[in-house]
Amino acid sequence: xxxxxxxxxxxxLANNALHLPITQAAPIYEQLLSVFPTAAKYWKQYVEANxxxxxDDATKQIFSRCLLNCLQVxxxxxxxxxxxxxxxxxxxxxxxxxxxxxxxxxxxxxxDIASGPVWMEYITxxxxxxxxxxxxxxxxxxxxxxxxxKAILTPTHHIEQLWKExxxxxxxxxxxxxxxxxxxxxxxxxxARAVYRERKKYVDEIDWNMLAVPPTGSSKEEQQWMAWxxxxxxxxxxxxxxxxxxxxxxxxxxYEQCLMYLYHYPDMWYNYxxxxxxxxxxxxxxxxxxxxxxxxxxxxMLKYAYAELxxxxxxxxxxxxxxxxxxxDGVNTTALAHIQFIRFLRRNEGVExxxxxxxxxxxxxxxxxxxxxxxxxMAFCLDKDPKVAHNVFEAGLKRFxxxxxxxxxxxxxxxRLNDDRNIRALFERALSSLPPEESVEFVxxxxxxxxxxxxxxxMIQRYYLLxxxxxxxxxxxxxxxMAFCLDKDPKVAHNVFEAGLKRFxxxxxxxxxxxxxxxRLNDDRNIRALFERALSSLPPEESVEVWKRFSQFEQTYGDxxxxxxxxxxxxxxxxxxxxxGASLLENSLQDVVSRYSFMDLWPCxxxxxxxxxxxxxxxxxxxxxxxxPAISNGxxxxxxxxxxxxxxxxxxxxxxxxxxxxxxxxxxxxPRQNPGTAMTPNATSPAIxxxxxxxxxxxxxxxxxxxxxxxxxxxxxxxxxxxxxLANLPAVEGPTPNVDIVLSICLQSxxxxxxxxxxxxxASQMPAGAPTPSTSDLSGSSKSxxxxxxxxxxxxxxxxxxxxxxxxxxxxxxxxxQSQPLPRDAxxxxxxxxxxxxxxxxxxxxxxxxxxxxxxxxxxS
Numbered sequence: 039x040x041x042x043x044x045x046x047x048x049x050x051l052a053n054n055a056l057h058l059p060i061t062q063a064a065p066i067y068e069q070l071l072s073v074f075p076t077a078a079k080y081w082k083q084y085v086e087a088n089x090x091x092x093x094d095d096a097t098k099q100i101f102s103r104c105l106l107n108c109l110q111v112x113x114x115x116x117x118x119x120x121x122x123x124x125x126x127x128x129x130x131x132x133x134x135x136x137x138x139x140x141x142x143x144x145x146x147x148x149x150d151i152a153s154g155p156v157w158m159e160y161i162t163x164x165x166x167x168x169x170x171x172x173x174x175x176x177x178x179x180x181x182x183x184x185x186x187x188k189a190i191l192t193p194t195h196h197i198e199q200l201w202k203e204x205x206x207x208x209x210x211x212x213x214x215x216x217x218x219x220x221x222x223x224x225x226x227x228x229x230a231r232a233v234y235r236e237r238k239k240y241v242d243e244i245d246w247n248m249l250a251v252p253p254t255g256s257s258k259e260e261q262q263w264m265a266w267x268x269x270x271x272x273x274x275x276x277x278x279x280x281x282x283x284x285x286x287x288x289x290x291x292x293y294e295q296c297l298m299y300l301y302h303y304p305d306m307w308y309n310y311x312x313x314x315x316x317x318x319x320x321x322x323x324x325x326x327x328x329x330x331x332x333x334x335x336x337x338x339m340l341k342y343a344y345a346e347l348x349x350x351x352x353x354x355x356x357x358x359x360x361x362x363x364x365x366x367d368g369v370n371t372t373a374l375a376h377i378q379f380i381r382f383l384r385r386n387e388g389v390e391x392x393x394x395x396x397x398x399x400x401x402x403x404x405x406x407x408x409x410x411x412x413x414x415x416m417a418f419c420l421d422k423d424p425k426v427a428h429n430v431f432e433a434g435l436k437r438f439x440x441x442x443x444x445x446x447x448x449x450x451x452x453x454r455l456n457d458d459r460n461i462r463a464l465f466e467r468a469l470s471s472l473p474p475e476e477s478v479e480f481v482x483x484x485x486x487x488x489x490x491x492x493x494x495x496x497m498i499q500r501y502y503l504l505x506x507x508x509x510x511x512x513x514x515x516x517x518x519x520m521a522f523c524l525d526k527d528p529k530v531a532h533n534v535f536e537a538g539l540k541r542f543x544x545x546x547x548x549x550x551x552x553x554x555x556x557x558r559l560n561d562d563r564n565i566r567a568l569f570e571r572a573l574s575s576l577p578p579e580e581s582v583e584v585w586k587r588f589s590q591f592e593q594t595y596g597d598x599x600x601x602x603x604x605x606x607x608x609x610x611x612x613x614x615x616x617x618x619g620a621s622l623l624e625n626s627l628q629d630v631v632s633r634y635s636f637m638d639l640w641p642c643x644x645x646x647x648x649x650x651x652x653x654x655x656x657x658x659x660x661x662x663x664x665x666x667p668a669i670s671n672g673x674x675x676x677x678x679x680x681x682x683x684x685x686x687x688x689x690x691x692x693x694x695x696x697x698x699x700x701x702x703x704x705x706x707x708x709p710r711q712n713p714g715t716a717m718t719p720n721a722t723s724p725a726i727x728x729x730x731x732x733x734x735x736x737x738x739x740x741x742x743x744x745x746x747x748x749x750x751x752x753x754x755x756x757x758x759x760x761x762x763x764l765a766n767l768p769a770v771e772g773p774t775p776n777v778d779i780v781l782s783i784c785l786q787s788x789x790x791x792x793x794x795x796x797x798x799x800x801a802s803q804m805p806a807g808a809p810t811p812s813t814s815d816l817s818g819s820s821k822s823x824x825x826x827x828x829x830x831x832x833x834x835x836x837x838x839x840x841x842x843x844x845x846x847x848x849x850x851x852x853x854x855x856q857s858q859p860l861p862r863d864a865x866x867x868x869x870x871x872x873x874x875x876x877x878x879x880x881x882x883x884x885x886x887x888x889x890x891x892x893x894x895x896x897x898x899s
Contacts, residue, residue: 042073043251052080060087071104076250076298078110085113089120109294110246111152114143118159133167148188149288150295151234151241154196157189161203179211183219190227193234193278201227233278240269250301253649263303264656266296270309286317304330304337304646305627305653311347312625320351338364338641339627342378342634349598354386371404374639377412385597389421400433407444408637410434414451419560419594424455439471443637454558456523511548514538518555528559543575546584553587562595578614585611593633605629628654 041047048070055063055070067084074080081104088097101117121139125132140160147153164182169175186204190197204223208216243265245258253259273292276285293310300306307330314323327344334340345360361382364375376399384392396413399405410430418427431448438444445468452461514534522531535552542548549572556565569588573581585608592604628650634641 045249045251048074048249052083055087056083060091060093063087074249076107076301078104078108078113078298079247081108082113082116085116085120089116089123094120094124106146107294108298109147109150109291110298111147111150111156114147115156118143118156136163137167144188146291149192149291151194151237153192154189154194154200157185157192157194157200158196158203161185161189182207187223190223191230191280193230193237195234195238197227197231197234201231229278236277237272240265240272244269245299248299250299252302255649255652260652260656263300263653266300266306267657270296289313301333304334304340305650307333307340308343308627308630309625311343315347316625320347323347338372338375339630339634339646342641343627343630345382346598346630346633349382349386350602357382358386368402369404371402372639373404373406373408374634374636374641376402376405376409377636377639378634380409380413381416384416384420392416407434407438407441407447408639410438411444411447412636415594418451418454419562422560424560427451428455439468442468442472447637454560456526456528456558458523511538511542511545511551514542515548515551522555522558531555532559539571543572544580546572546576546580549576549584550587553591557591562591565591565595573611578611582612589632601633605633626654 051066051070055066058066064084064087067080067087070080071077071084081100085097085100085104088100097120101120105114105117118136118139122136125135128135140163144153144156144160147156150156161182164178164185167178169178186200186207189200190204194200205216205220208219243261245262248262253263270289270292273285273289278285293306293313296306297310307326311323311326311330314320314326324344324347327340327347330340331337331344341360341364345357348354348357348360361375361379365371365379366375376395380392380396380399383395392413396409399409410433414427414430414434417423417430428451431451434444435448445464449461449464452464514537518531518534518538521527521534532555535555538548539552549568553565553568556568569584569591572584573588576584589601589604589608592601596604631640631642631647631650640647
């Protein structure tokens with residue numbers, strides 16, 4: 039993020055400006071507002087400084103710049119104070135101007151949850167208006183009644199107070215009339231009050247002091263983004279069941295407030311514009327896009343989306359101007375801008391216009407091989423002219439022979455023509471000019487062009503003709519491609535694919551292979567028919583890849599209308615596949631990125647792509663309700679479920695409620711972060727050290743030496759051996775502990791005596807001469823092994839005998855490996871185990887064969 043978006047520096051400047059005269063403070067405010075144009079608190083501070091010195095002209099000019107873009111109640115209250123001050127000595131004319139100002143203000147911020155004081159001030163103003171005749175008195179009472187009735191239907195913080203005042207007002211006018219009106223508006227008020235309680239939950243999550251800065255991916259920014267998404271989703275659901283016009287007004291107000299804080303988020307601008315377009319207000323959508331392009335002039339995504347809207351409504355010239363703005367002066371034009379403009383010209387002005395621009399674009403220094411590939415494929419797929427496409431690829435080969443990706447794209451094109459002779463020639467030319475480190479992919483692709491062995495062909499033919507019950511779709515695909523590539527018979531290949539489709543219509547992979555074959559024939563008509571047939575029979579959960587390929591097909595072969603239609607159908611079909619299906623129906627800026635990308639070119643930066651991927655993950659997990667655990671960073675135990683902490687000895691059969699982790703709190707591990715410091719162990723568990731070690735997360739203490747009742751219950755239910763083991767675990771940095779230390783702790787931990795006693799008893803009952811059990815056998819950690827007969831022995835026995843001889847020579851002749859105490863050095867322990875493992879593998883190989891032949895020898899013996 040640029041230094042100009044430094045929030046701390048901005049706050050210091052704003053505070054300093056408070057103590058300066060307006061002539062010196064004005065440049066500071068202008069500087070701040072040029073960086074934060076939607077910061078209502080800075081606008082309010084600026085305008086109040088001018089009001090303090092009675093600079094009315096400057097005050098009016100500032101209000102005209104900020105009011106419509108900053109829908110915040112405190113700023114608008116400042117505006118109404120200024121209007122009342124200016125008009126207080128103008129008599130009836132001034133009162134009328136003030137009333138219009140109140141109506142203007144309530145029209146924009148009257149639906150704000152904090153607009154209660156504004157409604158109350160307006161009603162007080164109406165009550166104080168002079169009335170010189172009964173007719174004027176009646177008009178005044180009617181105006182007050184309408185204001186009250188609007189106010190009590192708006193979910194604000196003061197709704198209950200406004201309702202009480204309305205009851206008193208009606209009773210003071212006419213008790214008989216009040217009874218009917220109050221009974222009529224009571225249910226509406228109850229509904230508004232219930233909606234207010236729900237609305238408040240979403241509003242309380244929003245930080246109203248946040249400044250609009252470009253997204254950096256911080257946790258706070260993500261939380262605010264999700265909070266606004268939740269509030270928008272709540273308002274779009276129309277929980278109060280009001281009329282469509284009033285509901286849309288609230289949604290517009292919420293979007294406008296959201297953009298005050300998420301001003302640099304292109305997805306919010308896009309969602310706002312597309313919501314207007316879906317609601318039937320195309321003109322409003324265009325105005326939003328115009329504001330978005332002005333706010334984020336470097337966002338190509340928004341320009342493509344704006345141009346798409348203009349093109350879809352038939353405003354071709356307006357769309358063309360947007361594409362030309364993407365081209366710029368031609369010096370810094372991106373290859374993607376060239377490609378998308380060529381496609382636009384081909385869709386709207388014809389083949390010749392696209393061809394003319396391509397001839398000019400290839401002379402540009404910013405023209406890359408992508409432009410050649412895009413134009414060649416367009417000529418082949420749309421114009422059905424393989425000769426022109428071939429000439430374009432050949433012309434590009436003279437410039438981009440050193441580009442492996444271009445050569446492979448050319449090879450793919452030739453494979454669609456089934457021209458294996460030229461494919462081989464192309465690979466030979468490329469391999470002779472490319473360095474070895476860049477030619478690996480060519481070698482792999484070249485190997486794929488070799489002929490299939492004749493015996494394999496005969497087997498495939500026989501397998502296909504016999505129609506074996508074990509025949510899968512792979513056989514049909516293999517035989518069809520062989521007929522097409524080797525026999526040069528597309529008719530037979532087509533018949534094979536059609537025959538297989540009757541059996542494997544339910545296999546998405548087979549459908550996609552068939553579609554790939556038809557695309558090699560450039561048969562877009564049958565490709566559409568195939569997709570329609572397949573999607574009508576496949577269940578939604580199995581049609582994801584087919585829909586994806588269908589969308590990609592329309593991006594290549596279709597026009598803008600068909601692209602958008604298939605994309606909408608895909609969303610509607612896939613919205614029925616999961617819990618987050620409803621969110622799939624909303625238009626996303628990622629759809630625009632997908633439609634206007636080509637090969638490895640994207641209409642945004644890699645940082646934007648990461649940001650969108652993160653937002654998609656957050657959106658999927660945004661609506662999931664996760665119960666908060668009673669113990670932080672530990673196992674999920676809630677206070678409402680005490681059965682979880684019951685003792686092991688109780689053998690309780692009651693099942694505890696499953697508590698899932700809060701996936702929305704997940705963060706990417708950063709190895710540079712400092713490990714958590716260990717807390718002081720409490721009095722009830724002196725043996726347990728509380729650290730940030732992930733191995734010790736099941737046992738978590740509380741700060742200050744205290745412990746919760748739930749934690750005490752966990753300690754009581756924990757076996758002593760596990761407590762001792764956890765107490766010895768060291769604090770480690772990062773997710774990977776030191777293996778040697780953990781191994782030494784495992785080997786040196788004091789295990790329960792009962793387990794050791796049982797093992798020792800079983801060992802003492804073994805006949806003399808039997809091999810002594812190892813340490814792992816004594817601990818009970820390994821499975822019991824049957825004792826072989828005297829004619830056979832295990833590889834481990836042979837190893838023990840050899841190891842005894844070595845130990846007699848090195849240490850004590852009377853000691854065996856098992857009778858020696860384990861060394862305290864962890865690295866020595868690990869070395870011994872490695873030696874044992876290698877020796878065991880060697881003896882195992884001698885007795886039972888190698889690791890690759892063990893299964894085979896076992897099965898034949």
